[in-house]
Amino acid sequence: MKLKSYLMYLLFLLSVSSCKQDTAEPTEDEDVNLGGSTTVNVSFINTFQQPANNLTASEIDLHRDGDKAFGDIFVTAPSVVNSGLGPIFNQNSCENCHVANGKSPFPSSPSELRGLLVRLSLPGKDNNGGPLEVPGFGGQLQTKATYGKQAEASLSWKEIEEIKSYLDGEKYSLRKFEFDIYNSYIPWPSNVLTSARIAPAVIGLGLFEAISASDIIGFADPTDLDGDGISGRPNYVWNDQTQQKELGRFGWKAGQPTLLQQTAAAYNNDMGITSPYFPKENFLQQIQYDKLIDDPEIDEATLKAATFYTQSLAVPKRRNAANPDVKKGKALFSKLKCRACHRPNFTTGQHPEFPFLSLQTIYPYTDLLLHDMGDGLADNRPDFEASGNEWRTPPLWGIGLTNIVGGHSNFLHDGRARNLEEAIMWHGGEAEKSKEAFGKLPKSERESLIKFLESL
Amino acid sequence: MKLRILTSIITLIFLISACKKTEIIPGADYQQLLSDLSYNVILETYKDLFDNTQLLLESLESLKSNQNEVNLELARQAWRNARDPWEQSEGFLFGPVDQKGLDPSIDSWPVNQTDLDAVLKSSNTLSRTYIDGLDGTLKGFHTIEYLLFGENGSKKIDAFTPREFEYLTGCSESLHGATEALYFSWKQDKQNFISNVINAGKAGNNIYPSQKSALEELMTGMITITDEVANGKINDPFSQLNINLEESRFSRNSKKDFADNIRSVKNIYNGNYKNLAGKGLTEIIYSKNPNLDSKIRVQIDEAITGIENIQGTFTDAIFNAKQSVIDAQNRVRALQLTLESEALPIISNL
Numbered sequence: 001m002k003l004k005s006y007l008m009y010l011l012f013l014l015s016v017s018s019c020k021q022d023t024a025e026p027t028e029d030e031d032v033n034l035g036g037s038t039t040v041n042v043s044f045i046n047t048f049q050q051p052a053n054n055l056t057a058s059e060i061d062l063h064r065d066g067d068k069a070f071g072d073i074f075v076t077a078p079s080v081v082n083s084g085l086g087p088i089f090n091q092n093s094c095e096n097c098h099v100a101n102g103k104s105p106f107p108s109s110p111s112e113l114r115g116l117l118v119r120l121s122l123p124g125k126d127n128n129g130g131p132l133e134v135p136g137f138g139g140q141l142q143t144k145a146t147y148g149k150q151a152e153a154s155l156s157w158k159e160i161e162e163i164k165s166y167l168d169g170e171k172y173s174l175r176k177f178e179f180d181i182y183n184s185y186i187p188w189p190s191n192v193l194t195s196a197r198i199a200p201a202v203i204g205l206g207l208f209e210a211i212s213a214s215d216i217i218g219f220a221d222p223t224d225l226d227g228d229g230i231s232g233r234p235n236y237v238w239n240d241q242t243q244q245k246e247l248g249r250f251g252w253k254a255g256q257p258t259l260l261q262q263t264a265a266a267y268n269n270d271m272g273i274t275s276p277y278f279p280k281e282n283f284l285q286q287i288q289y290d291k292l293i294d295d296p297e298i299d300e301a302t303l304k305a306a307t308f309y310t311q312s313l314a315v316p317k318r319r320n321a322a323n324p325d326v327k328k329g330k331a332l333f334s335k336l337k338c339r340a341c342h343r344p345n346f347t348t349g350q351h352p353e354f355p356f357l358s359l360q361t362i363y364p365y366t367d368l369l370l371h372d373m374g375d376g377l378a379d380n381r382p383d384f385e386a387s388g389n390e391w392r393t394p395p396l397w398g399i400g401l402t403n404i405v406g407g408h409s410n411f412l413h414d415g416r417a418r419n420l421e422e423a424i425m426w427h428g429g430e431a432e433k434s435k436e437a438f439g440k441l442p443k444s445e446r447e448s449l450i451k452f453l454e455s456l
Numbered sequence: 457m458k459l460r461i462l463t464s465i466i467t468l469i470f471l472i473s474a475c476k477k478t479e480i481i482p483g484a485d486y487q488q489l490l491s492d493l494s495y496n497v498i499l500e501t502y503k504d505l506f507d508n509t510q511l512l513l514e515s516l517e518s519l520k521s522n523q524n525e526v527n528l529e530l531a532r533q534a535w536r537n538a539r540d541p542w543e544q545s546e547g548f549l550f551g552p553v554d555q556k557g558l559d560p561s562i563d564s565w566p567v568n569q570t571d572l573d574a575v576l577k578s579s580n581t582l583s584r585t586y587i588d589g590l591d592g593t594l595k596g597f598h599t600i601e602y603l604l605f606g607e608n609g610s611k612k613i614d615a616f617t618p619r620e621f622e623y624l625t626g627c628s629e630s631l632h633g634a635t636e637a638l639y640f641s642w643k644q645d646k647q648n649f650i651s652n653v654i655n656a657g658k659a660g661n662n663i664y665p666s667q668k669s670a671l672e673e674l675m676t677g678m679i680t681i682t683d684e685v686a687n688g689k690i691n692d693p694f695s696q697l698n699i700n701l702e703e704s705r706f707s708r709n710s711k712k713d714f715a716d717n718i719r720s721v722k723n724i725y726n727g728n729y730k731n732l733a734g735k736g737l738t739e740i741i742y743s744k745n746p747n748l749d750s751k752i753r754v755q756i757d758e759a760i761t762g763i764e765n766i767q768g769t770f771t772d773a774i775f776n777a778k779q780s781v782i783d784a785q786n787r788v789r790a791l792q793l794t795l796e797s798e799a800l801p802i803i804s805n806l
Contacts, residue, residue: 041804043665044673045550046680064687073560075568075593080700082566092591100554111589114557144591147571147578319665404663407555 031344034397034456035204035315036360043319048101048203048398048405050314054356059312066309069302070094074271076146077294084297086272087149087290088142088283090117094306097199097270101313102401104199105408106415110156113143116415117270118155118179119195121381128238129245130255130384131193136186138282140269141194149288153184164425167440174425176376176416185288193388195379197252198415201405203398205250205259206311208368210357212349213247216368219343230340230430232369235392237384240277245384249368252413253383254392263307267298275303311354315362315397320455329452332445336437341393341430343367365396365456374428377412389429400454420450484806486667489727491654492734493674497723498548499642499650500732504541506639509632512538512600516628520621528613531624532604536709538631539597543713544729547681547720550673552641552649561634564592565703567602575623582622584629595630598703603627605706668806674737675795675803678721682759682792685717690785694774702771710770715763718788721795722756737803744802752799755791762787 033039038052051063073093074085090113091097097104097115104115118141121131133139137152145151157177165171179196181188222233235248239257248254256262264277272282274295283289320326333339342365351357370390380388391413399420403409409419417423427435438446515534519527542563545553553559572594580586587595603620605611640646656664656671664670689710693701704710723729727736742749762784767777774781 042669042672042676044669044676045554045663046673046676049680050676064683068688068692073564073566073593075566076570079566079568079570085568092593096557096560096592099557100550112557146568147574407552 031363032318032321034318034363035207036348036362038204038207038312038314038356038360039317040314041317043316043401043404045404046100047316047401048201048313050316052206052312052314052356055312056356059354059356062305062308063312065305066307066312069298069306070098070309072302074273074297077290077292077297084273084294086142086144086146086283087288088145088152088286089272090140090142090144090270091115092271094266094271098202100405101202102398102405103201103410104415105406105410106198110154113155115199116155117141117143117197117199118181119197119381119383121193121383122189122191123193125382129236130238131382134189134192136286137184137189137192138269138285140282141181142269142272142282145288150185153181153188156180156182166443166446168443170443172421172425174416174422175418177414185286193379193381195252195381195383196414198410198413200252200394201398201402202310203313204315204362204364204395205313206351206354206357207315207348207360207362207364208249208395209259209311210348210351210354210360211249211346211368215346215349216247216249219367220369228337228340229433230337230371232341232367232371233385233390235370235383235385248384248386248392252391252394253386254368254370255383255386259310260304260307263310264303267303267306273297276300277303308354311357315364316401318363318455319400320451323451323455325448325451326455327452328445329448329450329455332441332449333452336434336449338431338434339365340434341367341369341371342396343393363397366393369393371431372429373431376428377426379413396453396456398456400456420453421446424449486671486740487654487656489735489737489739490656490667490670492727493724493736494642494650494653496727496732496734497729497736498545498653499639500729501541501545501720501723502635502639502642505538505545506632506635508534508538508541509628509635513625513628513632516600516621516624520625523613523616523621525613528604532707535597535600535604535707536712539704539707539709539713540716542597543716544720544723546684546717547724548674548677549680550677551652552647553638556637556641558634558638558641560592560596561588562596562631562638563598564596565598566593566700567598568593569602572599572602572623576617576619582619582626584626584633587623587626587630588633595627596634597631598706600624600627600631601704601706601709605708607706609706609708668803671737671740671803671806672800674724675800678724678737679792679795679800681717681720682788682795685714685763686785686788686792689714689717690781690788693770694778694781694785697774699771699774702774705771708769708771711763711766714770714784714788715760718756718759718763718791721791722760725752725756737799740806741799741802745798748794748798748802752791752794755787755794759784759787759791 037054040050040053072082074082076085077083085092107113107116120134120137120141122134124132126132142152143155157179160176162174217234220232220234222231224231235254236245237248237255237257239246246257248257250256250262264275267273267275268278268282274297276296279295345363348360370386370392372389373391378389382388411417411423424438512534515531519531603624642649644650652663653670655661657667702710704713725737727734766773766780766784
């Protein structure tokens with residue numbers, strides 16, 4: 001008995017110590033599970049199509065309904081199924097812009113406008129403090145129309161390149177677009193403000209909804225009291241349901257307060273689909289109005305299912321977090337003060353409807369606040385409190401999977417950057433110093449910082 | 457002394473067995489498997505899609521030249537033949553098919569009948585170029601299906617208008633173009649997307665950091681299509697008793713669509729496609745759990761026969777042979793559950 005015990009003990013000790021090198025996980029940073037318990041540990045093309053890892057069976061069912069709604073393709077009324085497209089629209093289904101739920105690439109040509117749209121307004125504000133709609137065109141340019149109707153206008157562009165150099169002499173090029181709106185169905189007003197936008201990735205959005213407003217606002221420094229050159233301002237935007245102004249969280253300028261409203265607005269503006277929340281057609285004010293009595297074209301259950309889909313998509317786990325270069329890049333990310341806007345972490349509060357989103361420690365790398373990003377990136381089109389120079393810090397989680405999921409590496413609000421280096425070098429305004437510091441780094445350190453971003 | 461020797465021997469044996477799992481699995485090389493699946497199954501399926509849409513185009517041109525019931529039936533059969541490889545590709549719906557926006561041009565559903573009627577009434581030239589520029593709901597498989605088979609699947613040759621023949625050839629030319637783009641995007645001597653899968657885990661592979669990630673993609677694709685067949689394609693029309701939600705209703709091809717979707721799963725799992733045989737995911741599952749491998753093989757075949765055993769047309773069965781629909785649905789769900797809860801974890805733990 002004694003011998004047996006001794007042997008067992010010895011074997012145990014030896015086996016533990018000799019296998020340790022093979023079996024031990026590499027030491028990882030604390031922030032590998034970017035989306036808390038929603039995180040999935042996969043890395044392939046359909047990564048962004050995975051449901052959150054912590055859904056209940058009934059939530060999985062609702063997610064599936066939402067997946068279907070997100071993929072539903074609409075057609076011209078009257079139709080016995082999916083009726084009501086347009087008559088003016090940008091795309092005929094959610095997933096035809098949010099391909100594989102990832103960020104859309106900049107279109108290859110004006111005849112393929114998938115994933116790109118242009119917001120419109122006139123100088124001034126509407127009664128709710130939002131962008132002033134353009135008579136006859138509304139707040140968004142619909143570049144497609146059902147047969148026999150006329151699209152609001154056509155869109156084309158030319159690319160302008162500017163060659164620049166890092167401090168070490170290596171050259172890089174920044175591309176920007178000069179858009180041309182032509183062939184409009186009625187004369188184009190001369191004073192229209194425009195803002196081109198690319199469809200963003202739709203992962204992890206429910207978690208943003210679960211962050212308490214005070215946590216976001218508490219991080220703001222609108223008058224730069226700490227003197228670090230970085231302010232950070234909340235946007236306050238109109239909530240159609242509550243009929244009051246609330247913290248904006250979604251969209252390139254944080255122009256939407258909730259995912260329900262974001263989704264309903266996208267159905268309405270992007271596809272011309274009316275819902276109980278936006279029961280009026282997006283071309284109501286046009287001479288082309290169809291006067292059909294078929295609204296709302298989707299019911300509340302469909303709208304809520306599609307919304308839930310965006311609330312319940314998983315965030316992927318970080319990759320290569322223990323890689324020395326990645327760690328070096330992460331340290332540089334802090335040193336260069338990138339994290340002053342790309343705030344690494346939040347702990348979500350209680351989500352009013354879905355507990356799986358509540359009390360999650362997440363690492364989205366955004367503060368969800370508005371920042372002046374300089375004249376180079378400015379669209380010069382205010383959106384509620386956001387000025388023409390301000391943009392909401394976009395989240396960085398999943399950014400390293402952009403190419404895998406979407407087969408491209410276009411970044412920023414209009415997709416002008418062709419890789420992460422260009423995206424960084426487009427930063428200005430409050431991020432000017434960080435950008436300049438990046439430009440002064442030796443090549444190896446620039447690459448480390450990029451490797452860190454690619455690990456997200 | 458004896459004790460020490462004994463201890464050392466036992467220790468050695470124990471260590472070898474204890475460490476076996478961690479030493480062998482990371483070293484396992486699945487390149488041959490990934491290569492076989494990519495070349496024999498994925499690429500060949502896309503090649504058939506490309507070839508068969510060409511045959512569809514030719515049959516529609518014959519029909520336009522000689523408008524008779526025989527040519528009509530030949531064209532309908534050509535549509536079914538082109539449809540087969542498409543449905544058999546839906547188990548691996550990832551990569552260029554989405555990223556290049558090809559899926560909407562090939563398989564948009566429903567058909568935009570209102571606009572299609574208006575286009576047919578117009579005087580526009582119904583060329584491939586014109587149809588290429590239209591939305592997906594005015595082209596692809598289902599638009600051709602609608603025109604070729606008619607609303608009730610029984611359209612007679614004298615019900616066709618000259619403009620419809622024009623549209624059918626332009627539309628199938630456009631479809632063939634989209635399938636060419638899809639096939640060429642994978643083909644090794646064209647855009648060579650196939651190399652990403654074959655060379656998963658190799659330095660410089662920007663898509664798959666490991667072979668495991670490529671294998672997970674394949675397994676997840678299988679799960680996604682079983683889910684869609686059971687809980688979407690079958691369930692939507694069946695649970696709502698709404699024939700308008702049935703995808704290939706005009707051609708009465710729905711059962712074949714569903715079965716071919718599961719054949720897509722079978723092809724990836726077994727590594728076989730038509731007369732081509734190679735390694736498939738079965739090899740991994742069998743090496744870890746032979747019983748599970750048998751179970752999956754049986755469940756795949758049961759799902760296919762379950763679908764084929766749905767009585768009459770699917771349209772009819774959702775009203776008049778409900779039990780046969782439920783049986784088929786349950787079999788596909790059983791396969792989905794096994795893949796999801798038993799097979800995927802094995803791949804994820806490689």
